[in-house]
Amino acid sequence: MDDIQVGLVGYGPSGQFFHGPLVHATPGLRLAAVVTRNPERAAEVEHKYGAAAVPDAESLFPRCDLVVVASPNRTHVPLATEALASGLPVVVDKPLAATAEEATRLVALAKERNLLLTVFQNRRWDGDFLTLRALLEEGGLGRVARFESRFERWRPQPKGGWRESGGAQEVGGLLYDLGSHLVDQALQLFGPVRTVYAESDARREGVGSDDDTFVALTHDGGVRSHLWMSAVTGQLGPRFRVLGSTGAYVKYGLDVQEDRLRAGATPDQPGFGDEPEDRWGLIGTDDAARPLPTAPGDYLAFYRGVESALRDGGPPPVDPADVVEALKVIEAARLSSLQGMLTHLD
Structure with a gap:
């Protein structure tokens, strides 16, 4: 089966040291594009993963089947909302949101669109x-x-x-x-x-x-x-x-x-x-x-779970309802x- 094309929003420490390597090492996933305006980071993702470096999320969405949001915390909710509204499943780095109310709205949107929403609780x-x-x-x-x-x-x-x-x-x-x-x-x-x-x-x-x-x-x-x-x-x-x-x-x-x-x-x-x-x-x-x-x-179990959920329709590796309770x-x-x-x- 074709690899699931993954788009990563953000290539700071979280994207560089966690999401990039873990996605790349997960069978069935391919890191296809990364949002970064930093020239050195852009060169790294192109050389290390063969991924395209793009300037913003709008340029990323058409290139991927799954969006990973690893940008600054204040952007998690708007970017995840935009991705879900565009018909794309989403992985969001922790914290999912600033409030349980915001997180609940994201969970409801994902359910309404019948899309995967999960949170990178790697610990x-x-x-x-x-x-x-x-x-x-x-x-x-x-x-x-x-x-x-x-x-x-x-x-x-x-x-x-x-x-x-x-x-x-x-x-x-x-x-x-x-x-x-x-x-x-x-x-x-x-x-x-x-x-x-x-x-x-x-x-x-x-x-x-x-x-x-x-x-x-x-x-x-x-x-x-x-x-x-x-x-x-x-x-x-x-x-x-x-x-x-x-x-x-x-x-x-x-x-x-x-x-x-x-x-x-x-x-x-x-x-x-x-x-x-x-x-x-x-x-x-x-x-x-x-x-x-x-x-x-x-x-790696987290992204193996993401890949399995997208392929087979099973549960996400982290239920976002759990994250609402934590918030x-x-x-x-x-x-x-x-x-x-x-x-x-x-």
């Missing part, structure tokens, strides 16, 4: 998350009481750009960036949330959006999720610390796939998602802990941090 295929999910499904920690999850960095000097310097109109800051992953993972593991409490600050001079945020969730089932996202953490905490009635799982360090993509590794090469043993997490208690092998990470939590967290109080979800 569902981190090796440590896959490991933890399997562990919980088999009851390996007994009854879970608290889930701690962190994306922390030490970047005392801002890098600049819209993610840090822009205000709410840019949909920037860590709550929308890293928080989109942390909240999504918590909901995937422990289900709906009934209360949200958050503390959110801009710690560094010249930063216009949050760079140090803590979110506490109480799930309907009683589990409490504590989520940290920060650019000002001089000593990093564990990526996961999960406390159960029969023991705990503690895991340090981030999934290996992003670093390997940024280093130029191809995601379909053998061992791409494998983590070395010295980075495995520990399961058990202080007096009886053992290493737990980390499952291979598999970001409700993020909005509640913003409100909580502004008001300094607990917020309740209906």
